[in-house]
Every structure is written in C-alpha cells, then in structure tokens.
Amino acid sequence: MTGSFGSLNTALSALRYHQSVMDVASGNIANVATPGFTRRRVVGVSVGAPAQPAMWSRYDGHGDGVGIGSVDRLVDPLLDARARHEHGTQSYLDTRAAALGRVEASLGEPAGDGVSKALTEMRKAWHDLSNNPDSPAVRAQVIATSQTLVDAVAAQRRNVEAEESDQRMGLVVDLDETNALAVQLASTNEAITAARLSGNDPSSLQDVRDQVALRLADLTGGTATENGKGGLDVTVGGVSLVVGNQAGRLDATSGVNPDGTADGLPLVLAVTPPGGAPTTVTGLRGEVGGAAELLTTSLPAVRAGIQAVAQSLADAANAAHQAGFDASGAPGQPLFAVDPAAPGGPLVLLVTDPQDLAASGIGGGPNLDGGGATAMANALGAPEQDYQKFVTVLGRDVALSRRLAATQQNLTQQVDGAREELSGVNLDEETVTMMQSQRAYEAAARVMSTLDSVLDTLINRTGLVR
Numbered sequence: 189m190t191g192s193f194g195s196l197n198t199a200l201s202a203l204r205y206h207q208s209v210m211d212v213a214s215g216n217i218a219n220v221a222t223p224g225f226t227r228r229r230v231v232g233v234s235v236g237a238p239a240q241p242a243m244w245s246r247y248d249g250h251g252d253g254v255g256i257g258s259v260d261r262l263v264d265p266l267l268d269a270r271a272r273h274e275h276g277t278q279s280y281l282d283t284r285a286a287a288l289g290r291v292e293a294s295l296g297e298p299a300g301d302g303v304s305k306a307l308t309e310m311r312k313a314w315h316d317l318s319n320n321p322d323s324p325a326v327r328a329q330v331i332a333t334s335q336t337l338v339d340a341v342a343a344q345r346r347n348v349e350a351e352e353s354d355q356r357m358g359l360v361v362d363l364d365e366t367n368a369l370a371v372q373l374a375s376t377n378e379a380i381t382a383a384r385l386s387g388n389d390p391s392s393l394q395d396v397r398d399q400v401a402l403r404l405a406d407l408t409g410g411t412a413t414e415n416g417k418g419g420l421d422v423t424v425g426g427v428s429l430v431v432g433n434q435a436g437r438l439d440a441t442s443g444v445n446p447d448g449t450a451d452g453l454p455l456v457l458a459v460t461p462p463g464g465a466p467t468t469v470t471g472l473r474g475e476v477g478g479a480a481e482l483l484t485t486s487l488p489a490v491r492a493g494i495q496a497v498a499q500s501l502a503d504a505a506n507a508a509h510q511a512g513f514d515a516s517g518a519p520g521q522p523l524f525a526v527d528p529a530a531p532g533g534p535l536v537l538l539v540t541d542p543q544d545l546a547a548s549g550i551g552g553g554p555n556l557d558g559g560g561a562t563a564m565a566n567a568l569g570a571p572e573q574d575y576q577k578f579v580t581v582l583g584r585d586v587a588l589s590r591r592l593a594a595t596q597q598n599l600t601q602q603v604d605g606a607r608e609e610l611s612g613v614n615l616d617e618e619t620v621t622m623m624q625s626q627r628a629y630e631a632a633a634r635v636m637s638t639l640d641s642v643l644d645t646l647i648n649r650t651g652l653v654r
Contacts, residue, residue: 195639198235201253202632205232208256209625213618220613224399226261227613228391233257261391262611263398265414271607272402274600276409276473281593283478284486287351288586291490294347297579303344303497304579306337307572314565317547318558322515327542334523334537341498341535348491352483357448359479363438366407366476370422370435373400377419378433384418394418404429408438409473425469427459434462438476441466443483455483486585493578498535499526501571508567509539512546512560520546520560 209230219225235252296302310333313326320326376397383390401412401420410424415432422430429436436459443455457480458466472480502524509523521544525536539545549559 198253272405306340318561374435380418513551
C-alpha cells in the first residue's frame, strides 16, 4: 500500500506492535515470582510486498509496517527433557539417602545405647559371674543384661520395620498423586489442542503442562515427549502412562495394601496404559522408584543383617553355654534362639532362671568354678566383630548414597540454572525491552503526527490562491 493514507497504516502497525511488546514485557515482570512461569517474547514480522501480486501489476510500495508473527515461550525442549531426567534421578537418590540415614541414626552407634553397648555390658556381667559364680545378685544381673541385649536387637529390627512402614505409606501417597497428575496432564493436553485449533494463545496451558510433567518425573522418573499437538505423552518404565488426552494408572499390584500395610507378598508395580492391560515395570526412578528399591532391596538387606548378627550371637553363646554347667551341675541349656516371627525377636532369651546359667566349667554337682562364665564372656567377642562389620557396611552404604545424592544435586542445579537463564524472567532485560518499545512507540506516534500535518496541508491548503 502506498500513499499518505498507507503510511498512516504503517505507523499504526508500529503502534500496535510495540504496544504488544510492552504488554508482554509487563506480563513477564508481573510473573517474575510465579512458579513454573516461562517468559514470553513477541516475534515481529515485516509486512512487505504481496506473495502473489495480481497479473500485469507491480508492487511499488516500500514496506507496509510490522506485524506480530507470534508470541513465543522461551524454552528449549531438549533442556526441559534433560531437567526431567535429572530431577527423577535426584528424587530417587534423595529418597534412598534420607531413609538409610534414618536407619543408621536409629542404631545408636557408636556412642548410643545400641547393641554394641548391650554386648559390652553382657560380657562384663559374665566376667563378674566368673569371679562370683555363687552370687544370686550377679546371676540376676547376667539375666538382666541378656534381656537388655535382646531388647536392643529387637529395637533395631522395629526401627527398620517402622521405616518400611513409612515407605509403604509414602509409596501409596505417591502412587495416588501420580495417577492424579496423569489425569491432569491428559486434560491439559486436550485444552492445549483446543486452544491451538481455535487460534488462542496456549502459553499458560503449556506452563501447566511442563510443571505437571516435571512433577511426574520427580515421582516416577517418567519420560515425556511432545506429541505434535502441543501436549506431552509420558511413559513410565517404558509403558505409556499418558497418551494425548487419555491417562493410564500406576499401581502396586502386590506388596502394599491400599491403607499402606504390607500384604506379605513381594512388591510389584504395574502401569495400566490407556485402553490396555497392566504391565509390570521395574527400575523406576523418582520417589516411587526410591521407595520401591528400599522396600525390595535396601531395607530387607538391613533387616537380614540384623538377623544374621542375632544368629551369630545365638550360635556362639549357645555353644559356650552348653559346654558349661549350671548351679546344680547339670549341662547348660541353649541360651538364645533366633525367631524372626517372635514379637520381641529375632533374638529370644531362653534361660530366665539365674540358677540355670552355666557358669561352671566342671560338672557333677554344685561347685564354685567360674570357667564356664569365662568361656562365655570370651565367646561374645566374635558376635561383637560381626556386629561391628554390619554397622560398618551400613555406614559405608549410607555414606555412598549421600555422596551420590550430593553429586547429582550439583548436576541438577546446573541444568536448572541453564533453564532459568533461558526461561526465567530477568527484570533488567524486561526493563530494557520496555524502554526500547516505549521509544519506538513514541517514534511511530511522531510519524503519525507528521503524516497528519502532511494530510492537513494537502487537504486544507493545497490549491489556495492568495
């Protein structure tokens, strides 16, 4: 379009364009603290000659202004995918490190009232009995320290079982949240598709979409891919959880009841894709994967380690006790048993009568020999070493899990920092953008004022004769 009136339209397009730029910059500034907000940028396009001019005609204009090509979200899909991956790994490692750290703290070692202290007190009591084999008080003290040791082992097992119970309850909550987010993402995908078809701006819906996908990655380590309609499809363990506007489910098919209690079966997680049958998945990341690993591997290994220490203690103590003789001269009975099903187990004290303690090394009747008690005290050395090894291995595993989580935290922060540099709102940049658009708006207004003056001259003064 040429001519003075065409120039007015060119100036008007500049006014509209720069007004939109200032509006978008203002919106970015307003949402600087909004979680998940991605800054926008107005992309301008020059309005030039027609793409297909009429036959036998030639465009003689020199540019017809500026138009709004699009309002883009400043995102990098590859960087977003990397962030989801790193967040899933971070949640997995943090869940393991936190749980194992609580188990380690519950042992009460080395300075607390744990199994190590109880073993030491029991060994001292047997040494005292070797010096005073006929003392009822010393014999009662041996029974008391033995029961204290049984209680200390039981307390450690209860702590591990309590952590398992917490992890099962947390797993149920995480599964419910995962399924709710899957439904939300499916509905958001549908809304984005509808917005794009109707020509509306789907940027706010895409912000919600990215937040939901990131949270799903935190929970399950799921992989999200764009489906070509503006939405995200999510797979968990290689099985589709969200496809377009349809959502599946992630459930525990065994191992955990809906109320968070154990059903006595191995833990099995399965994804039911939209319109499909449940498919067992393994190797998940995120909080769900961390809880599953703890319930199937790490915590059962700790519980087995406690039981192994109890078995070692029972074997050594029983061998020494049965080699001695009690106060009546009869051979000693087994002192301990190992019963994982016992309420106060796995270590169970079998001898409760002080007179049944095999403190003597010589049979055949009552005597004041304390050889059996000395042998018993010496026999507790091997179980102490086994327990120290158990504590050392657990401490090593906890330290390793914490190092892995700390290393992953550095990587996650780097990826988040890169995303923030691209997608986060920088107040200085937005201020500069607003000032540039303000000056351009003023210049376009001045062009319009100039054209108005030109038209006034042409209309009101051209052809006047003085």
